[in-house]
Amino acid sequence: MSIVSVLAALALVVAVLALVLAVVGLRRTRRTRGTGAEALPEDVRGLRQEVAALKRETGDALRHLAVVRYDAFGDMGGHLSWSLALLDDGGNGVVMTSIHGRSEARTYAKNIATWSCEQQLSPEEEEAITHARPTPR
The missing domain is CATH 1.20.5 (Single alpha-helices involved in coiled-coils or other helix-helix interfaces)
Incomplete structure (x- = not known):
């Protein structure tokens, strides 16, 4: 070898x-x-x-958010009005809405507790809350 x-x-x-x-x-x-x-x-x-x-x-951080843009008035374009939902894991937070017209804009804020509001919500505000809600895994 x-x-x-x-x-x-x-x-x-x-x-x-x-x-x-x-x-x-x-x-x-x-x-x-x-x-x-x-x-x-x-x-x-x-x-x-x-x-x-x-x-x-x-858990209480405002980490669920959604924005819905739309035309508040039929004669205006550009989707300048909006509703914004800012919520925590329990559905607590705020929904803010800004309505834009020809000569002015108005902004509103409504408190949200456990995914609902004591005040009347617009369809756009409800849509923003729905989109902000996390889907179950």
């Missing part, structure tokens, strides 16, 4: 031995760490707690 053949055979033996040791080490690691949440490193548990806290904190 040539020296190259001996070195190739020796390299093959070393590679197989390394593979066996890696498999044994992996099995030991799995047995000692477990398979459930207790197997997670401590920093992962901390990150999960931080994410849960952030979700609680942002």
